[in-house]
Amino acid sequence: MIRFLARRIAFGAGVLLVLSAFVFFLFFVAPGDPARMIAGDKATEAQLAMVRKNLGVDRPVIAQYGTFLSRALTGDLGFSYRNQQPVAQIIARRIPATLSLVAGAALLWLAIGVPIGIMSARHPGSFRDRIGQAFILTGLSFPTFVLGMMSLYLLYFLPKQAGLTLFPPGGYKALTSNPALWAWHLLLPWSTLALTMAAVYARLTRGQMLDVMGEDYIRTARAKGLSEQRVVWKHGMRAALTPLVTQLGADIALMLGGVIVIEQVYGLQGVGALAVQAVTNQDRPIIIGVVLLGGLFIVAANIIVDLFYVLLDPRVR
């Protein structure tokens, strides 16, 4: 158990090391001079040399990477090229919006996807199954930004023209200042993300349930006289739980690193929007920081999911 965990953590650390090296050296070989970006186009050679010395970019690249790593381990990710603020602080300010979006949407997509998957699997080939499958296919095929823009047009703009403000045009309001306003602003982003993601979970649940409902122990459960509800939710879902947890862990982790497209469409100032702005501004320390944070979330989620397996299924131990 301990060895298993240690191996997982070692692999996770390896992933982060490779990822950090990748982004760091990527920007080293890329064209463009960071000193020029900070000092501006009119800076003299002497000023540029000064800036380079301050940034430490005049030293050999390996030494730079070493310094970067040792600082990153203490949570210091350097300073933004644009406004000289600490990168860690800039990212931390963006996390509440992304976290609110992902947490709410995840609850919603589980609440939509899992029942649809079960409904579909309980009567395979039936009309309800076909509806479920149509939902799955459409959800899997709908690009989130298309769904987002269409919903904004149909649910915000058209009603507003008719004199009815159903939804806000976008933006993020902090949960701490006004919970009702927070939820109202997130309703459309949550639904957009949840509808496309629910398809993945419906398909997963359907597949697992189809596999498991023919098993002997399901028949035993029915023979005991358990209600159909109990058979499906208690005995059937048990088998679907492991793949669902895996998928959920991976999805949440990937999205905490920024739900780039949704944040862009709805003007949410989250981590994903920060990444896009940083790319536009060529603000490399922020890009490096966001990529590493995204990697950290994924690595951590993988380890948590593995731990969860051990709790869920004693055979893994």
Place this chain on the structure above:
Amino acid sequence: MSDIAENDFSQGTEVVQRGSLELTLRRLRRDHASMIALGVILCIILLAIIAPWIAAITGHSPIEQFRDTGLSPSGIPVGPGADFWLGTDQLGRDVLVRLAYGARVSLLVGVFASILASMIAVVVGVTAGYFGGMVDMALSRLTDLVMSVPFLLCALALVSAFGPSLMLSVAVIVFFSWAPMARVIRGQVISLSRQDFVHASRSLGAGPLSIMVVDILPNLTVPIIVYTTMQIPNSIVFEATLSFLGMGIVPPTPSWGGMLADASSNSLYLVAWWMVFVPGTALLLTTLAFNILGDGLRDALDPKSARTARHLKRKPKGASKS
């Protein structure tokens, strides 16, 4: 032998020997959803092919800006009408013509990137699955590594370092798409390489390369075809997403993602709905069609997997109820 068989069945229907390809096509043809999906895909391919003719008929090139006729006096795009069938965009360009040229980009990138990703997946999966041991260990860790990377963020980092381009988009899509399929292939190869026909080949003196290509690869045809088809819509959406974020195809070259990005900038689509609904619907129809076709192909190529399994599954349930 054959005489008896012919005589026995001659009064009824004639017995025809059907190859596996023919059987597959017959199964596929009976699946209405797949046939409609195939029709949609063919229409989109046609749209991409006849793009220059559409430009000629309408008299609008994809990048020409009609600031007098294509924009209202206040600079708002013109809606669908006799002159511009599907309206214009923020620069007064013809949306229909751009849609047709954009289909070229989407299909080319989607198909090309998916095939490349499949090729990498097959090479990695077969090598890892066949050799096992240290080779498998290294390649599997590599697959895990690619899968535990925030791919869209890395794509953004790459684009910000080298600047957006068509080649970079394809490279990024390929790099982040091959891993899941490689995992599946590896699993299949592990079970295949334990089978008797592989042992037989080896005892006849076949080398590893010959066994992998001659014995194992043909048995992977079904997963390769199905996964490649299913990967195409993913690649198309990936490219559209990159272009939507301004990190893909460089304007003014038309692409569906880029058209949606134009619509999204300054929330222009709120006054010009066609700028979203035209490329958005095209994108949705394309991905939907490829996904349905992929599902249908899987069922047709491997009838054991879906339909039959479904029927078998229904039996114990019906039995328990009665």
